Amino acid sequence: MSMDPSLRRLYEDLRSVAVAVVYPPGEDRDLLVEQLKRIGCRIHLAWPFPEHPPANADVVFFQVSQSLQHSSAWTASEVDATLIALSEYETPTTLKLLLRTNAHGVLTRPFRSSGILSTLVLARSAKQFQGRQQKKIEKLEGTIKSRRVIEKAMRVLMDHQRLGEREAYEHMRARATQLRVSVAEVAAMILEASEAMERLGLGGGARPGPPG
Amino acid sequence: MPRSDSLPSDRPGWRVGVLYSRTGVSGTTESQHFFGTVLAIEEINALGGVLGRPLDPVAYDPRSEADEYRRLAARLLLEDEINMIFGACTSHCRKAMLPVVERTNALLWYASVYEGFEYSPNVVYTGASPNQSSMQLAAYLMQHCGKRIFLVGADYIYPRETNRIVRDAVEDHGGEILDEVYLPLGCADSDIEDVLRDIAGIDPDVVFSTQIGNDALRFYQRFHATGLHARRIPIASLTMTESEVHEIGAEVCEGHITSATYFNSLDTPGNAHFLALWHARFGARPASVYAEASYNQVHLFARALQRVGSLDTRKLVQAVHTVKFDSPEGPLAILPENNHCVLTPRIGVCRADGRFEVVWQGREPVKPDPYLTTFGLDEFWLG
Numbered sequence: 001m002s003m004d005p006s007l008r009r010l011y012e013d014l015r016s017v018a019v020a021v022v023y024p025p026g027e028d029r030d031l032l033v034e035q036l037k038r039i040g041c042r043i044h045l046a047w048p049f050p051e052h053p054p055a056n057a058d059v060v061f062f063q064v065s066q067s068l069q070h071s072s073a074w075t076a077s078e079v080d081a082t083l084i085a086l087s088e089y090e091t092p093t094t095l096k097l098l099l100r101t102n103a104h105g106v107l108t109r110p111f112r113s114s115g116i117l118s119t120l121v122l123a124r125s126a127k128q129f130q131g132r133q134q135k136k137i138e139k140l141e142g143t144i145k146s147r148r149v150i151e152k153a154m155r156v157l158m159d160h161q162r163l164g165e166r167e168a169y170e171h172m173r174a175r176a177t178q179l180r181v182s183v184a185e186v187a188a189m190i191l192e193a194s195e196a197m198e199r200l201g202l203g204g205g206a207r208p209g210p211p212g
Numbered sequence: 213m214p215r216s217d218s219l220p221s222d223r224p225g226w227r228v229g230v231l232y233s234r235t236g237v238s239g240t241t242e243s244q245h246f247f248g249t250v251l252a253i254e255e256i257n258a259l260g261g262v263l264g265r266p267l268d269p270v271a272y273d274p275r276s277e278a279d280e281y282r283r284l285a286a287r288l289l290l291e292d293e294i295n296m297i298f299g300a301c302t303s304h305c306r307k308a309m310l311p312v313v314e315r316t317n318a319l320l321w322y323a324s325v326y327e328g329f330e331y332s333p334n335v336v337y338t339g340a341s342p343n344q345s346s347m348q349l350a351a352y353l354m355q356h357c358g359k360r361i362f363l364v365g366a367d368y369i370y371p372r373e374t375n376r377i378v379r380d381a382v383e384d385h386g387g388e389i390l391d392e393v394y395l396p397l398g399c400a401d402s403d404i405e406d407v408l409r410d411i412a413g414i415d416p417d418v419v420f421s422t423q424i425g426n427d428a429l430r431f432y433q434r435f436h437a438t439g440l441h442a443r444r445i446p447i448a449s450l451t452m453t454e455s456e457v458h459e460i461g462a463e464v465c466e467g468h469i470t471s472a473t474y475f476n477s478l479d480t481p482g483n484a485h486f487l488a489l490w491h492a493r494f495g496a497r498p499a500s501v502y503a504e505a506s507y508n509q510v511h512l513f514a515r516a517l518q519r520v521g522s523l524d525t526r527k528l529v530q531a532v533h534t535v536k537f538d539s540p541e542g543p544l545a546i547l548p549e550n551n552h553c554v555l556t557p558r559i560g561v562c563r564a565d566g567r568f569e570v571v572w573q574g575r576e577p578v579k580p581d582p583y584l585t586t587f588g589l590d591e592f593w594l595g
Contacts, residue, residue, distance in 0.1 A: 037549065038331055040583060114332065
């Protein structure tokens with residue numbers, strides 16, 4: 001029954017979270033800021049709408065409004081913070097703007113005290129989930145890329161060194177261990193060397209020439 | 213005390229709603245809320261009301277049912293055209309009233325200890341938050357009873373959230389939660405027997421119970437009947453107060469521990485005045501923190517009303533942030549940033565006469581922190 005540690009972190013973090021609020025002054029902003037203070041967040045206010053996303057913020061609440069073209073100027077893909085949109089209307093035009101921001105959460109006017117904490121926690125969780133997915137994707141892309149390099153290098157070794165498939169791979173792996181680098185890096189070295197020889201007109205030079 | 217020269221009777225009263233259950237699972241506890249409210253209204257009216265007008269209450273009995281709370285709150289706010297409610301005790305009943313209270317921009321005065329994590333501009337919270345009650349209790353239990361703790365509660369939001377907080381506090385300080393059990397509100401006696409068998413088997417240092425109302429009374433009675441005693445395993449609670457003890461007999465409760473901001477036995481001028489009024493009105497029946505907090509909030513309301521002369525929610529809430537009241541438990545104030553009350557936490561142990569010996573109290577009043585933003589735990593640690 002003990003609290004899930006990640007959930008606990010997600011909640012307890014809120015006390016040290018730096019929150020930027022990009023919204024015009026007034027009652028609506030006051031309500032939001034007062035509730036964020038009750039939750040224990042550190043608040044930084046920004047207005048007029050800044051050209052660049054506020055630096056050093058973990059979470060950015062920002063206005064999305066039809067009258068504000070630049071509200072879509074920065075979006076989730078270019079900001080490292082969790083983004084929570086503060087929407088003025090639910091008209092199709094505003095919804096389109098909202099979608100373009102790729103925000104992790106949204107609050108719609110009139111704001112209410114209850115609901116802000118839930119949105120904050122869920123948006124941070126969604127952002128963390130996205131982050132983990134993104135890292136996974138990057139890692140998979142890297143794996144696919146190095147796999148291609150390794151395959152190419154194997155072919156070079158097989159063609160020019162008359163090694164079998166398994167021997168070619170074993171050779172690279174042994175070298176990688178010896179040099180304390182990855183197999184992909186050894187493969188890249190082989191391809192580079194092979195290309196250099198090619199350019200020097202010594203294509204296949206690594207291969208011992210047939211006797212006289 | 214609000215005073216005026218003109219007599220209350222010749223002008224229309226200030227209409228207020230009173231919603232406390234006189235029956236159902238929390239009937240005993242909520243009757244205390246009701247009596248405390250009655251006492252304050254009668255006291256204020258006897259002194260001439262507020263600005264020459266008496267407080268004019270309309271009261272219904274929601275029978276400890278959330279649906280009844282919802283229905284009767286709507287009746288008060290929409291049909292009776294009242295916008296001020298003193299009411300609710302359990303959290304699920306308060307939550308049931310909130311939508312209509314907010315929609316009509318009314319004001320709810322809520323006098324019970326609760327689990328925190330709420331703020332509504334339409335509620336004034338005069339009972340204790342976790343940082344004024346359960347945190348201190350957890351620290352006290354760890355220091356004076358032992359680190360092996362058994363949690364048993366009713367299955368709704370207040371017990372579950374309170375146990376989450378207590379578990380974190382206990383586990384962070386090297387204690388152990390041996391089990392965490394929930395029984396439905398209005399549970400069968402056999403459910404209670406099952407839990408008691410577990411408790412006797414596991415033999416914890418202390419049981420922390422968040423059962424409420426009649427369920428709690430039956431739990432203490434069965435605990436006693438089974439031959440278990442506070443000397444071996446004390447039960448700690450936030451809601452077992454003088455009125456509950458009165459109901460089931462002090463011999464069942466002796467040695468058990470309660471955390472509350474008020475005990476009947478407090479020696480303050482405010483309490484002497486309060487108890488004199490109370491006994492004149494209600495006889496030998498003891499007053500608990502539930503009566504006292506309800507009494508307090510009507511006085512806070514009357515003082516705010518005297519300042520603004522209007523039942524407008526916004527004006528009243530602003531005014532209540534500025535008033536002070538020397539209550540039976542000490543001076544009170546409502547914090548503007550969260551509408552919760554500054555209160556002094558206390559821990560009492562039930563004596564053979566059914567009154568509580570205050571074994572610990574905060575050095576000074578504690579600011580309410582309903583969202584536990586300073587949940588550093590160490591500052592709750594009793595010195």
